[in-house]
Amino acid sequence: MNVLSTNLQDVKIIEMAVYGDHRGFFTESYTKEKFADAGITIDFIQDNHSLSVEPGVLRGMHFQRTPKAQTKIVRAVTGVIYDVLVDMRIGSPTYGKWEGYILSEHNHRQLLVPKGFAHGFVTLTPNCNVQYKVDEYFSKEHDGGIAFDDPEIGIQWPMPLNKLVLSEKDKQHPTLSEFDNPFIWEGK
Numbered sequence: 683m684n685v686l687s688t689n690l691q692d693v694k695i696i697e698m699a700v701y702g703d704h705r706g707f708f709t710e711s712y713t714k715e716k717f718a719d720a721g722i723t724i725d726f727i728q729d730n731h732s733l734s735v736e737p738g739v740l741r742g743m744h745f746q747r748t749p750k751a752q753t754k755i756v757r758a759v760t761g762v763i764y765d766v767l768v769d770m771r772i773g774s775p776t777y778g779k780w781e782g783y784i785l786s787e788h789n790h791r792q793l794l795v796p797k798g799f800a801h802g803f804v805t806l807t808p809n810c811n812v813q814y815k816v817d818e819y820f821s822k823e824h825d826g827g828i829a830f831d832d833p834e835i836g837i838q839w840p841m842p843l844n845k846l847v848l849s850e851k852d853k854q855h856p857t858l859s860e861f862d863n864p865f866i867w868e869g870k
């Protein structure tokens with residue numbers, strides 16, 4: 683198991699061993715013990731799964747507000763996605779910064795998304811099945827989002843914005859500076 687640092691404070695890429703053979707492959711996508719040995723001791727209590735059928739589906743930029751904030755571990759089981767995070771934690775060295783990561787059925791990478799990050803992705807292929815673990819139950823009252831096209835953040839999406847397929851909810855999020863932001867970086 684490899685845990686790779688990223689340019690965003692506290693965000694990690696996780697690579698599990700993948701055993702390929704003539705049938706396909708086998709991988710342990712999650713094991714509490716190995717994750718704990720690598721310093722990831724999070725009590726995941728819910729697994730989520732979304733299917734996006736066409737390229738250009740954008741879901742984001744989402745989070746749950748405190749006290750129901752969620753840590754997530756995200757992976758693409760089928761297809762290829764460009765997954766994007768924005769650090770919303772006031773006081774973090776990377777506050778307001780974004781970074782994008784390819785997660786795919788080919789690279790088997792998983793992304794560890796700490797609390798206080800806005801999370802979203804755009805699909806680059808048809809039929810992207812995305813699964814993620816979370817450590818807090820869904821709470822509609824705490825569901826939050828910021829605009830995927832917030833000009834101050836300046837996310838470079840790998841597709842023309844007028845080609846993106848969005849939910850009605852995701853067309854209406856405030857910008858980060860308009861949002862009454864509760865997230866504080868707790869440091870190391």
Ligand SMILES: Cc1cn([C@H]2C[C@H](O)[C@@H](COP(=O)(O)OP(=O)(O)O[C@H]3O[C@@H](C)C(=O)[C@@H](O)[C@H]3O)O2)c(=O)[nH]c1=O
Nearest residue numbers: 730732741742743744745801802803819820821849851
């Ligand atoms: C996230 C979630 C949604 N729902 C319901 C609410 C709604 O009726 C329906 C679809 O929800 P959404 O449109 O918010 O689904 P979606 O746009 O896929 O939302 C997800 O986007 C990615 C980027 C994330 O990071 C996730 O945490 C989550 O916010 O599913 C649950 O019942 N439980 C959940 O945990």
